[in-house]
Amino acid sequence: MPRLKYGSILRVFVILGLLCLWVQIMLSASSMSMDKDGEELMNYNDTSEQVLALVPPELHKYLTVHSKNVSVNATDRTTPKNTSDIRRAIEMVNDAQTIYNEDIYGPVQNDTIIIAIQVHTRLTYLRHLIVSLAQAKDIDRTLLVFSHDYFDEEINSLVRSIDFTKVMQIFYPYSIQTHPNEFPGMDPNDCPRDAKLEQALKLKCNNALHPDLHGHYREAKYTQTKHHWWWKANRIFNQLQSTSGHTGMVVFLEEDHYVAEDFIHMLNLLRSTADKTCPQCEILCLGTYLKTYQYHSNTDKVEITPWHSSMHNMGMVFNKTVWNSIMELEQEFCAYDDYNWDYSLLHLSQNRPGREKFKVILCKGPRVFHIGECGIHHKKSNCNASTVISKVQKLLQNAKQYMFPSRIMATITAGGAKHNKKLTKGNGGWGDIRDQEMCTNMTKVGRQMRKYFYFT
Secondary structure, eight states: OHHHHHHHHHHHHHHHHHHHHHHHHHHHHHHHHHHHHHHHHHHHHOOOHHHHTTSOGGGGGGGOOOGGGOOSSTTOOOOSOOHHHHHHHHHHHHHHOOEETHHHHOOOOTTOOEEEEEEOSOHHHHHHHHHHHHTSTTGGGSEEEEEESSOOHHHHHHHHTOOSSEEEEEEOTTOTTTSTTSTTSOOTTSOOTTOOHHHHHHHTOTTTTOOOTTSOOOOHHHHHHHHHHHHHHHIIIIIOGGGTTOOSOEEEEETTEEEOTTHHHHHHHHHHHHHHHOTTEEEEESBOOOSSOOHHHHTTEEEEEEOOTTTSOSSEEEOHHHHHHHHTTHHHHHSSSBSOHHHHHHHHHTTOTTSOOOEEEEESSOSEEEOOOEETTEEOSOOOHHHHHHHHHHHHHHTGGGOSOSOOEEEEOOOOHHHHOOOOSOOBSOOOHHHHHHHHHTTTTTHHHHHHHHHO
């Protein structure tokens, strides 16, 4: 009997010990969770003291992240609206064509510089782009057009808080967000990307007969970028009331770009130089991809060369005359089996009957920079925006004495082998006949197509 009692007591102590251990583990996990949440807040804001030190205090408001808006997954841009609500909200905004701050900075003129910014969900980068724009000289004379393919209240609030120039929002209405289970999103009956043709035919999936040139089937997350770019350009040049008579320049930026304070000054110099020395230069370019920067020798130098997509797609600039020439060959753009808008434009450029390829005049000392370390084409494991932004800030700070040149000198080059190499085939991802037809119809059908996608 005593032995039985002793065994029972021993079991009680073992159970109590296990309970204590469990409590310690839970407390430790809770502490780790709190630390992780705090770390998440820091990473989500992604704005180091080093970066903030180079931002004027009055612009810190564009970098402020409120903890209540922080999601455990920083890429999960939450919104309380369901798909139907979002579609209706998008239609209302697109129909209204509201220009914010027009009462302060005056109406859009036919020669107003329009800055078109393609926005997805990378809020951190967008904040820093806005800060850089706010510091640019003469920014108050421009119109910023933010073109979104994702409806998000926090992004909307940020854009509408801009007070340094005129602002408009437009929303790409055929997005994955608004069509999550149907084309142009991913229909449940669409073919798997890596399905073989024979397998796809057996599955009887929607696009079985239309793989791309590599034998793969469409992925909505990749096709959306090209669709959005094409829709945005068409919307700005052909559909907005405020730009119906616009003859000025349109600058194409993306949410993960960063501009120098003299980029508008350089844009005007590029335009005047092109008018005098290169009237056949249809595209201006404010950014390029360099490994080293030498502003002391290149700040006032520009180059005239054949346009190439992978070199001259950042800070591209052209006007409605050029857009009309692109529209004449929309089939070359829309039917080309490449999910990249810039390579599709290069294919169009190389297939202009009776005309030369696009020529570009570009800054040898870039005024637009790419700060995005994460995204569709960037899969780095350590995606810290502050690191790249800090480098660009310091670069521009060191080059400050070389900014705002009074004149520029142009050098004409024939371009290297890469510039002149004829595209033989695209990168794929655009073999689906539905993508090609939608691309073409976006510039022709207008309201009828919009109604179809909103309400079916």
